[in-house]
Amino acid sequence: MVTKMVDLRSDTVTKPTEAMRAAMANAEVDDDVLGYDPSALRLETEMAKITGKEAGLFVPSGTMGNLISVLVHCNIRGSEVILGNNSHIHIYENGGISTIGGVHPRTVKNNEDGTMDIDLIEAAIRDPRGEIVYPTTRLICLENSQANCGGRCLSVEYTDKVGELAKKHGLKLHIDGARIFNASVALGVPVSRLVQDADSVSVCLSKGLGAPVGSVIVGSKSFIAKARILRKTLGGGMRQVGILCAAALVAVQENVSKLEDDHKKAKILAEGLNQIKGLRLNVAAVETNIIYFDVVEGAKITAETLCKNLEQHGILVMQESPISIRLVLHHQISASDVQYTLSCLKQALAGVREDTGI
Numbered sequence: 001m002v003t004k005m006v007d008l009r010s011d012t013v014t015k016p017t018e019a020m021r022a023a024m025a026n027a028e029v030d031d032d033v034l035g036y037d038p039s040a041l042r043l044e045t046e047m048a049k050i051t052g053k054e055a056g057l058f059v060p061s062g063t064m065g066n067l068i069s070v071l072v073h074c075n076i077r078g079s080e081v082i083l084g085n086n087s088h089i090h091i092y093e094n095g096g097i098s099t100i101g102g103v104h105p106r107t108v109k110n111n112e113d114g115t116m117d118i119d120l121i122e123a124a125i126r127d128p129r130g131e132i133v134y135p136t137t138r139l140i141c142l143e144n145s146q147a148n149c150g151g152r153c154l155s156v157e158y159t160d161k162v163g164e165l166a167k168k169h170g171l172k173l174h175i176d177g178a179r180i181f182n183a184s185v186a187l188g189v190p191v192s193r194l195v196q197d198a199d200s201v202s203v204c205l206s207k208g209l210g211a212p213v214g215s216v217i218v219g220s221k222s223f224i225a226k227a228r229i230l231r232k233t234l235g236g237g238m239r240q241v242g243i244l245c246a247a248a249l250v251a252v253q254e255n256v257s258k259l260e261d262d263h264k265k266a267k268i269l270a271e272g273l274n275q276i277k278g279l280r281l282n283v284a285a286v287e288t289n290i291i292y293f294d295v296v297e298g299a300k301i302t303a304e305t306l307c308k309n310l311e312q313h314g315i316l317v318m319q320e321s322p323i324s325i326r327l328v329l330h331h332q333i334s335a336s337d338v339q340y341t342l343s344c345l346k347q348a349l350a351g352v353r354e355d356t357g358i
């Protein structure tokens with residue numbers, strides 16, 4: 001009988017803390033579509049201040065935050081956005097920028113470190129002289145930290161270079177900052193400096209910060225005014241949303257300081273995984289709270305079987321491919337959970353044949 005649950009599927013799985021529940025129960029609320037919900041206004045003001053932008057807008061999800069941002073910047077038919085081939089917007093958002101917004105994606109290969117080569121981004125920008133045949137490039141999207149590359153952090157120097165490139169070509173820059181706080185903590189750079197050149201940022205409160213719901217888009221006042229209208233168009237306008245914003249405010253106030261511990265636990269887990277025969281990963285690539293590892297050919301177990309084995313021991317993980325598994329740390333994973341996970345993995349891989357050369 002499983003006596004312990006260790007949920008490493010994602011940092012989206014956290015449950016609201018008692019402080020969040022109390023804040024929700026006592027939240028000051030009003031009609032947010034009419035622009036009067038005091039808790040929403042407080043959260044939006046706080047997020048604008050933290051990110052160094054003029055204004056913010058609470059949205060139900062990071063997916064909607066990215067969609068609204070892209071559609072505001074690319075509001076003319078035939079617009080094209082340059083984004084990573086391994087980006088969340090391109091892979092996990094149902095192609096919403098195209099299916100809903102009619103925006104054409106132009107992907108550039110994400111490097112292992114989450115970046116896209118600057119020269120390849122520039123080469124992807126359409127030549128205006130070809131406008132009779134080409135879409136028109138209007139936006140560049142970055143993702144920091146870059147989830148599918150293993151939670152890798154984009155440096156402030158790199159982000160500034162992309163910002164300069166966007167300005168040089170009259171383009172806008174959006175940052176999918178679902179985990180921008182993780183990047184800020186890992187790099188030791190304030191969020192406001194990391195996103196300084198961005199025209200818009202979508203920040204998830206429901207990931208490492210542990211809020212039950214929501215994201216905040218930040219940008220200029222005029223950008224946010226357009227985003228507010230589009231949020232309503234998409235059905236994201238909510239009434240007494242202060243109930244959710246009150247929990248999100250607690251998350252911002254109480255959980256940013258816990259992110260460093262998430263990263264430390266991820267590193268300890270990665271180093272432990274690296275000692276287990278049959279598993280392969282790059283420990284140096286673990287910069288924040290996300291770990292990807294492979295179950296190598298020749299190990300006596302497949303990734304699928306290993307996930308089932310772990311589940312039988314109360315450990316939930318995400319299988320990402322026939323051989324790779326993702327683990328995501330968050331503030332509700334303890335140091336003993338990390339050790340328990342390692343002991344279950346060691347047990348599952350015990351007896352890997354020496355001749356596998358792994």
Ligand SMILES: Cc1ncc(COP(=O)(O)O)c(C=O)c1O
Binds near residue numbers: 061089
């Ligand atoms: C990098 C990144 N961007 C955006 C999202 C979308 O957020 P949501 O799940 O709230 O739609 C996620 C994950 O959920 C993500 O990992």
Ligand SMILES: C[C@@H](O)[C@H](N)C(=O)O
Binds near residue numbers: 010011092147
């Ligand atoms: C899978 C993806 O959509 C989600 N953002 C996660 O990282 O869990």
